[in-house]
Amino acid sequence: MRTYACVCGNTLFFDNSLCQTCGREVGWCQNCETISAQEPQGGTDWVCMTCNTTNHKCENYADWAVCNRMVPAFEDESLCDACRFNDTVPDMSVPGNQEKWARLEAAKRRLFYALDRLGLPYGARDDGIDPPLSFAFMGDPVDQGPWRRMDDAEHVYTGHANGLITINIKEADDAAREAARVDMNEAHRTLIGHFRHEVGHYYWDLLVKNDPVKSAAFNDTFGDPENPDYATALDRHYQEGPPEDWRETHISAYATMHPWEDWAESFSFYLDMRAVLDTAEQLGLLAPRADAEQENVDLMLARYAQLGLILNELNREMGLLDFMPQVITPPVADKLKAVHAALWDARRGAMAA
Ligand SMILES: [Zn+2]
Ligand SMILES: [Zn+2]
Ligand SMILES: [Zn+2]
Ligand SMILES: [Zn+2]
Structure with a gap:
């Protein structure tokens, strides 16, 4: 990962959506592949101040503030090149889920950045790569109170099956994840680590299984x-x-x-x-x-x-x-x-x- 520069000279980071120095909104531009200041044009149009591409904000950026990616206007897509892989996203009516979803998306964007740097293949349903890659970010359907033991059918397991990576959004709760780490005697337990592990299963299916x-x-x-x-x-x-x-x-x-x-x-x-x-x-x-x-x-x-x-x-x-x-x-x-x-x-x- 590298750092980026705002037009005002400030250093920008991969997760930024705002320049802390000049107050400009910033985002990942798919055209110039940098975090760049975006100039509002009225309506939903923004112009990348690095490469002049007319962009829209990814819907998950504009509506939920869980993404910081722009989509070129000509593409006629509502979701960015990272969010379009989502199959299931958290229920936003549940308090706290917005923060958890934002952390999951940040880890997922970092994963895609690394896969792209390594030049690895992956694809969504329309890309002709089999199995297609997708993500489900789900919470346990019933709140787990101390009086109630959940049976397996009610529990969301973090895992991979046929290209679908499921992550229990509880993993985005720092206290819950640290408790799980101690319980399982792990050296580290992180969101990016979950993504890297599960995508490993994906690549086994894609590259090894049928060869x-x-x-x-x-x-x-x-x-x-x-x-x-x-x-x-x-x-x-x-x-x-x-x-x-x-x-x-x-x-x-x-x-x-x-x-x-x-x-x-x-x-x-x-x-x-x-x-x-x-x-x-x-x-x-x-x-x-x-x-x-x-x-x-x-x-x-x-x-x-x-x-x-x-x-x-x-x-x-x-x-x-x-x-x-x-x-x-x-x-x-x-x-x-x-x-x-x-x-x-x-x-x-x-x-x-
Ligand atoms: Zn700035
Ligand atoms: Zn650009
Ligand atoms: Zn997005
Ligand atoms: Zn595994």
Whole structure:
């Protein structure tokens, strides 16, 4: 991620919708791919002050303030290139849901930014990519009071199925999410982390599942997903917990549950690493990579570990959780290389198409 500049000279950030210095409204312009000041033209028209494109505000920006993207007027679309992937959005009549939805959209925009930087394919229903990608942001239908145990049918599970990523909007409640993190003994639990994990399942479906060569390579590295099957593995994980020595072979305790979760956890870490390295380079904290280093996972890992050491110490100074709690053993590095290889192939495919 990089920073952007307002016409007044102030620095703008990816999540901004207002310049704090000059008071101009700002938004992501799809044409120049920057956060730019937008000049009102009367009615619903705005002009991007960077590239002069006439834009409209995304409907979720104009109506709900959960988005900061503009849509080029000629496109005749009400939703931006991130919001159009929504299948289900939170019930706005429920108090607090606007804030939760805004946090979810901010994390989702960051995910799309990273996927675009990596040149990865994804598509909505009309784009001809199978499975199409979509998102459902849903709350549990019944408020969970202390007197009432909800059965499974009433609970929204965060997960992925056939391209649909469902996120329980409770995850956007900081107190609830931190309680879940402690309860599940996780090093981190974040909204962007949920998106990166679930989109990992999406890419498994898109890139690995129906490709015999990639499936065989997947089984070699992560294990056979049919033996044991997912339901059996899930039961075992929640009854027995992870093996004592999981750190030797897995990126997280949850990754030990099943090969699909191992892939999704490795995928999520890979996106973390790429996003952090990208940001560190864009903001001048790391020198830009030489071409030869560009696609070498060992070198990426070395740079990330070097940065992680410094950021861990900075976080400790501030009493925060470790920035990079993971230890990358050789088996974990092999899994990250497998993720990288699958994405690299997909990227070449997307460029050729
Ligand atoms: Zn400004
Ligand atoms: Zn523009
Ligand atoms: Zn939008
Ligand atoms: Zn998962």
